[in-house]
Amino acid sequence: MVNYNLISRIGAVDSDADAMIRQALGAGVFEDGKVQMDSLLEKEIQSFTKGSILKGQVVGKAGDDFVVEVGLKSEGLIDKAEFDNPEDVEIGDTVEVLLEELEDEEDGTIKLSKRKADRIRGWERILQTKKEGDVVEGKAMRKIKGGLLVDIGVPVFLPASQVDIRRPGDIGEYLGKTVRACILKIDEERRNIVISRRKLIEVERDQAKSKLLESIKEGDMVTGTVTNIADFGAFIDLGGLDGLLHITDMSWGRVNHPSEVVQVGQQVQVKVLQINHEREKIALGLKQKEASPWEKIEEKYPVNSRVKGKVVNLVTYGAFVQLEEGIEGLVHISEMSWTKRINHPSEVINVGDEIEVVVLDINRDKQEISLGMKQTEVNPWELVSQKYPPGTIIDGVVRNLANYGAFIQIEPGVDGLLHISDMSWTEKIAHPNEKYKKGDTVRCVVLDIDRDKQRVGLGVKQLTEDPWLHAIPEAYQPGMVVHGAVTKITNFGVFVELEPGLEGLLHISELSDQKVENPQDVVKPGDQLDVKILRVDTGERKIGLSLKRAQWGDTERGHGAAPAAEAAEEESEGGDRAPARKPRKKPSRGGMDDHGALGTDKIKMKP
Secondary structure (H helix, E strand, O other): OOOHHHHHHHHHHHHHHHHHHHHHHHHOOEEOOEEOHHHHHHHHHHHOOOOOEEEEEEEEEEOOEEEEEOOOOOOEEEEHHHOOOHHHOOOOOEEEEEEEEOOOOOOOOEEEEHHHHHHHHHHHHHHHHOOOOOEEEEEEEEEEOOEEEEEOOOEEEEEHHHOOOOOOOOHHHHOOOEEEEEEEEEEOOOOEEEEEHHHHHHHHHHHHHHHHHHHOOOOOEEEEEEEEEEOOEEEEEOOOOEEEEEHHHOOOOOOOOHHHOOOOOOEEEEEEEEEEOOOOEEEEEOHHHOOOOOOOHHHHOOOOOEEEEEEEEEEOOEEEEEEEOOEEEEEEHHHOOOOOOOOOHHHOOOOOOEEEEEEEEEEOOOOEEEEEOHHHOOOOHHHHHHHOOOOOEEEEEEEEEEOOEEEEEEEOOEEEEEEHHHOOOOOOOOOHHHOOOOOOEEEEEEEEEEOOOOEEEEEOHHHOOOOOOOHHHHHOOOOOEEEEEEEEEOOOEEEEEEEOOEEEEEEHHHOOOOOOOOHHHOOOOOOEEEEEEEEEEOOOOEEEEEHHHHHHOOOOOOOOOOHHHHHHHHHHOOOOOOOOOOOOOOOOEOOOHHHOOOOHHHOOOOO
């Protein structure tokens, strides 16, 4: 099949070749009268092959296109967008173009591309002048999958992970900006280049870091840029190395969050507080640029002085009060009221309140001030000892019960403790709720007052004389047979209630003439028994009882005699057991008949 287009192009080449021959005649390209036609034609034909780069001349404009003549039969059109600065292009300018087609099928013109020629020349230039690791510079053109396309003379790939040390949220912010980066990889076969801005930054930062650590020292004032903010502080880029500006070093005053003081991207001047060369860490301070308000704190706020402040924070253990910018003191919860039992400071004050306080103590080294609220008022406990001296009888209300006693309200804000041991002379009380409940009115006597510890000791049993002094030893004497009820059984014996609040111990050895292994084999709780009093120990507050001796009917002997002595007397009468005595009339509860009923009504207490 005949390619007429090719023939016409060859014809065009021939006519052009004739012109070139004529030029060659004048240039002396003949040798020994013979023109080197073959060489000349071959060279010219090669230069106009598809894909070759030609030098052309801008000869005119056609709409948005430039008309470029490259020495062929027709001109080519190049869109102005292929020129970096189309407004600067003038008629007659020489440009390099890529011959894409010798004849466009649509309009018959040749098809040229300046952009592609520039890319080829740029690629050749890059291969000749650059290698992996070299620094290049170009403009970010557009986003592509996985990164950016950057024009450094040829399009190169900048992966998103290599854009910065910290991957930005949107790499699109780099579009249109000039990017400096180093070449990571060159693939000549695929004509592909991968660059990294991150690696260049790291290299430059390492260089700057070494220089920075060599040049700065503690106490220097430096300027940096806030790169990141955390709850505990802000990181400041000092040019190669980030220093930490801790939240406690931002201001002498209270800072709840670093963002209250600095913002990302802000330039700040800070003071170098500490340098750790081994760990390459720098501690920075902002408040240290000014004198500390704690320097003359004792002169401004002497101990015991009254000052006013603003409540800035409440915690479970107290309240922080700002006396001035950078000076805060703590009012402990125990220093808020003389009389109220405060569970949380919010019961008394709120954030923002202006209050009057007393300076209790100052620790300048720790930058701590102890404050008190209650010290602004008269201590009611100073009056308690005057109003309620020991021996005073009061009527109080049970406010609370504890395992060890009952709290009795003497007056609003003043409580006394009625200890469980001071409730009764004779009763064995396991818990105060056996005697009282909240809200009960109780008559007590003031036993003692501790003003420093704010304690008042109260007693109920002290309202009457100790029955163990006179009433009990007079009413219950050794040798008496008395009546009682079994209240409790233990492995060592039985407790017998002789009257309300008074018990005696019936030892296991005194239950029966026979050996008893288990007291419950002989008696049961609630049993009514006649028992003989063996001894009354006023020191130990104990009464020893015997069931077997009461059953013998021996009521004449044993006044104060020990059980062993009584047994010896019986054996000395001759025989294993004394003859049975005449049964007596059953004694009354609380004592023998001839003594009458010895109940609680018979125990008289002295006023």
